[in-house]
Amino acid sequence: MTQATATSTPFDLDRLAAPAALDAGALGERRRAALEAFRSAGLPGPRDEAWRFTSLAPIARGSFAPAPRPDAATFAAVERRAAEALGAAWRGPRLVVVNGWAAAVDAGDADGLTFGGLADALAREPALADLLRDVAPEAGALAALNAGAFTDGALLRVGPGAALPDPVVVVLATAAGDEPLLALPRVVVALERGAQATVIELHLALEPGATPAPRVVHDGLTQVHVGQGARLDLVVAQLQDDDGVRVHGHHARVERDGGLGLTLVQLGGRLVREDLRLLLDGEGAEARVGGLYLAGDGQHVDDHVWMEHARPHGTSAQLFKGVVGGAGRAVFDGQVHVREDAQKTSAQQTNRNLLLSPQAAVNTNPRLTIHADDVKCSHGATIGQLDEDALFYLRARGLDRDVARALLTRAFAAEVVDALPAAAAWVGDLVKARLTALTEVPA
Amino acid sequence: MLKIENLHATVDGKQILRGIDLEVGAGEVHAIMGPNGSGKSTLAAVLAGREGYEVTAGRALYQGQDLLALAPEDRARQGVFLAFQYPVEIPGVGNAYFMRAALNALRKARGEEEVDAIDFLELIKSKMQLLEMNQALLSRSVNEGFSGGEKKRNEVLQMLVLEPKLAILDETDSGLDIDALRIVARGVNALRGPDRATLMVTHYQRLLDYVVPDRVHVLAGGKIVRSGGRELALELEKTGYGQLAGTGAR
Ligand SMILES: Nc1ncnc2c1ncn2[C@@H]1O[C@H](COP(=O)(O)OP(=O)(O)OP(=O)(O)O)[C@@H](O)[C@H]1O
Numbered sequence: 217m218t219q220a221t222a223t224s225t226p227f228d229l230d231r232l233a234a235p236a237a238l239d240a241g242a243l244g245e246r247r248r249a250a251l252e253a254f255r256s257a258g259l260p261g262p263r264d265e266a267w268r269f270t271s272l273a274p275i276a277r278g279s280f281a282p283a284p285r286p287d288a289a290t291f292a293a294v295e296r297r298a299a300e301a302l303g304a305a306w307r308g309p310r311l312v313v314v315n316g317w318a319a320a321v322d323a324g325d326a327d328g329l330t331f332g333g334l335a336d337a338l339a340r341e342p343a344l345a346d347l348l349r350d351v352a353p354e355a356g357a358l359a360a361l362n363a364g365a366f367t368d369g370a371l372l373r374v375g376p377g378a379a380l381p382d383p384v385v386v387v388l389a390t391a392a393g394d395e396p397l398l399a400l401p402r403v404v405v406a407l408e409r410g411a412q413a414t415v416i417e418l419h420l421a422l423e424p425g426a427t428p429a430p431r432v433v434h435d436g437l438t439q440v441h442v443g444q445g446a447r448l449d450l451v452v453a454q455l456q457d458d459d460g461v462r463v464h465g466h467h468a469r470v471e472r473d474g475g476l477g478l479t480l481v482q483l484g485g486r487l488v489r490e491d492l493r494l495l496l497d498g499e500g501a502e503a504r505v506g507g508l509y510l511a512g513d514g515q516h517v518d519d520h521v522w523m524e525h526a527r528p529h530g531t532s533a534q535l536f537k538g539v540v541g542g543a544g545r546a547v548f549d550g551q552v553h554v555r556e557d558a559q560k561t562s563a564q565q566t567n568r569n570l571l572l573s574p575q576a577a578v579n580t581n582p583r584l585t586i587h588a589d590d591v592k593c594s595h596g597a598t599i600g601q602l603d604e605d606a607l608f609y610l611r612a613r614g615l616d617r618d619v620a621r622a623l624l625t626r627a628f629a630a631e632v633v634d635a636l637p638a639a640a641a642w643v644g645d646l647v648k649a650r651l652t653a654l655t656e657v658p659a
Numbered sequence: 660m661l662k663i664e665n666l667h668a669t670v671d672g673k674q675i676l677r678g679i680d681l682e683v684g685a686g687e688v689h690a691i692m693g694p695n696g697s698g699k700s701t702l703a704a705v706l707a708g709r710e711g712y713e714v715t716a717g718r719a720l721y722q723g724q725d726l727l728a729l730a731p732e733d734r735a736r737q738g739v740f741l742a743f744q745y746p747v748e749i750p751g752v753g754n755a756y757f758m759r760a761a762l763n764a765l766r767k768a769r770g771e772e773e774v775d776a777i778d779f780l781e782l783i784k785s786k787m788q789l790l791e792m793n794q795a796l797l798s799r800s801v802n803e804g805f806s807g808g809e810k811k812r813n814e815v816l817q818m819l820v821l822e823p824k825l826a827i828l829d830e831t832d833s834g835l836d837i838d839a840l841r842i843v844a845r846g847v848n849a850l851r852g853p854d855r856a857t858l859m860v861t862h863y864q865r866l867l868d869y870v871v872p873d874r875v876h877v878l879a880g881g882k883i884v885r886s887g888g889r890e891l892a893l894e895l896e897k898t899g900y901g902q903l904a905g906t907g908a909r
């Protein structure tokens with residue numbers, strides 16, 4: 217039995233206030249249990265294996281109040297930022313969540329699509345609560361906090377056999393307030409049997425510039441369900457955010473013959489932490505994951521990936537690339553876990569890192585745990601610098617040193633960027649701009 | 660065009676060039692021959708501005724100015740071109756994109772307008788025709804997976820696109836079959852002119868049948884130990900470098 221002794225946390229949990237629909241019935245019970253689990257665990261610290269290289273000390277010293285629903289002007293400002301980032305792709309079904317609270321922009325009318333604010337949807341149709349699966353205790357204390365206290369967010373369901381013509385966009389924004397805030401958004405994406413969709417989840421801070429102390433802690437969670445034979449392309453793009461601390465989990469379960477294509481692009485921030493937990497839970501399920509994380513001076517990006525093969529004939533391929541400049545830090549921790557039942561699994565995990573400066577640092581730790589005997593698994597990690605021979609070759613042809621560095625760095629990232637679906641081509645432009653800035657060397 | 664005086668250079672503290680004197684005038688083609696490890700590529704690298712080489716004495720003047728004071732990109736912009744002995748593979752950077760970026764960097768430095776993608780394609784295709792190159796190489800990454808001969812032709816292609824005033828060719832003929840050699844020579848000759856100069860490092864006299872040099876120099880032990888007309892190359896082919904004074908200096 218776990219003891220229910222409350223640990224002190226930097227969050228003012230007494231002021232939690234969620235829409236009534238979330239605290240009713242079985243969902244309410246689950247929330248209370250999860251919150252209790254968080255209270256007794258407290259904030260993860262350096263002794264937690266999963267937080268060895270990423271310190272939450274900057275928020276442990278603060279005091280963060282649960283964020284209230286922002287005003288209309290704030291929502292409008294976030295909408296403008298999102299429209300700016302997406303350009304022509306800012307159309308189709310889309311929704312803005314700010315500090316954990318949703319406002320629909322366009323709910324869409326495609327056949328088979330249910331899309332809107334999470335709290336609204338649950339108030340209208342309490343049975344949808346079944347889509348909010350339990351959050352595994354292994355997912356950690358911050359996932360438990362979201363499970364126990366999320367305020368609102370987005371719910372997207374695609375009915376059996378439906379194929380969405382347009383990508384669905386969910387914006388998860390933070391906006392600073394008068395006091396330091398805690399934002400707790402939840403996103404649920406559920407594709408039923410044979411459904412197909414492209415979803416873009418855009419993370420941004422309204423005021424991304426660096427501040428002496430974090431002004432918003434984002435503790436978000438996205439639950440993804442890919443039903444039998446369904447196909448989801450999910451793009452998660454995190455714009456630069458030096459204003460707050462951004463911890464987010466993506467927990468996905470893929471059923472028989474289902475396919476998930478996930479691209480995770482993080483442009484960097486004061487403290488960005490991703491917990492990706494994928495469960496291939498049906499025969500022939502497939503997951504292809506591309507990741508690109510960038511970190512510059514004063515930034516810290518940490519990706520933890522847990523890929524679990526539970527059934528036979530599953531395929532997973534992961535390619536994570538990191539570019540770290542200045543005195544930036546990045547952490548990659550990847551676990552591939554093949555259960556005894558999961559014969560004929562094919563699993564691959566690659567992590568490559570490019571350090572642009574002598575002060576940049578990366579900790580990488582890819583691991584395989586295999587309990588089945590007939591599998592094909594491989595993993596590997598590298599940390600390197602720009603190739604001096606290639607740099608000289610480019611310069612000898614007349615390209616500036618900075619241009620040559622940027623070109624080589626973009627070439628390094630291209631493998632991930634080029635695999636983005638067409639609807640997310642704008643992410644490539646943002647990456648290009650950010651990489652150019654990262655590669656500039658003071659003369 | 661190029662005047663090298665008493666050039667000494669070290670790599671990792673090791674003395675490689677031990678007093679090179681060499682003058683190449685406009686309109687001239689000079690060949691440099693010499694045993695493996697004698698410093699030929701080192702000389703080429705120092706002239707192109709590769710980092711890691713320390714010039715300990717002497718100087719190199721290019722069009723009357725101090726070449727060694729310039730960054731590699733500035734040398735290129737002023738018309739110096741090095742065809743690499745071992746062209747570098749650059750995965751993820753498209754060959755056509757790279758060459759257009761290079762051409763535009765040079766044009767920009769000269770205050771000329773940039774060439775757009777369509778005009779560039781036309782230009783490069785005509786040059787590729789001259790070199791009998793497969794146009795599929797344009798859409799591949801720079802030198803990635805190219806055969807030895809394709810890499811060498813790709814160097815000559817870049818030279819034809821960039822139209823340097825001073826071309827330094829480091830063993831561009833090595834590893835080529837006789838047909839390829841003739842084609843590469845055609846490319847080099849296409850760029851000969853009264854206001855250009857070429858410095859060719861080679862081990863083989865047969866290149867000199869196609870690109871006839873004005874002068875031939877022998878580099879041994881970090882020094883030019885002998886210079887002569889093209890007949891020197893023929894003589895070397897017969898006698899080897901062993902007979903030459905100074906080869907034992909290393
Ligand atoms: N980075 C380095 N560190 C130490 N020694 C080096 C380095 N680069 C070159 N050298 C040495 O310098 C000498 C000259 O090398 P260089 O490449 O200039 O010879 P080369 O005349 O071009 O020979 P080849 O005909 O084989 O191409 C060689 O002994 C080589 O080993």
Ligand SMILES: [Mg+2]
Pocket residue numbers: 699700701744829830
């Ligand atoms: Mg050489």
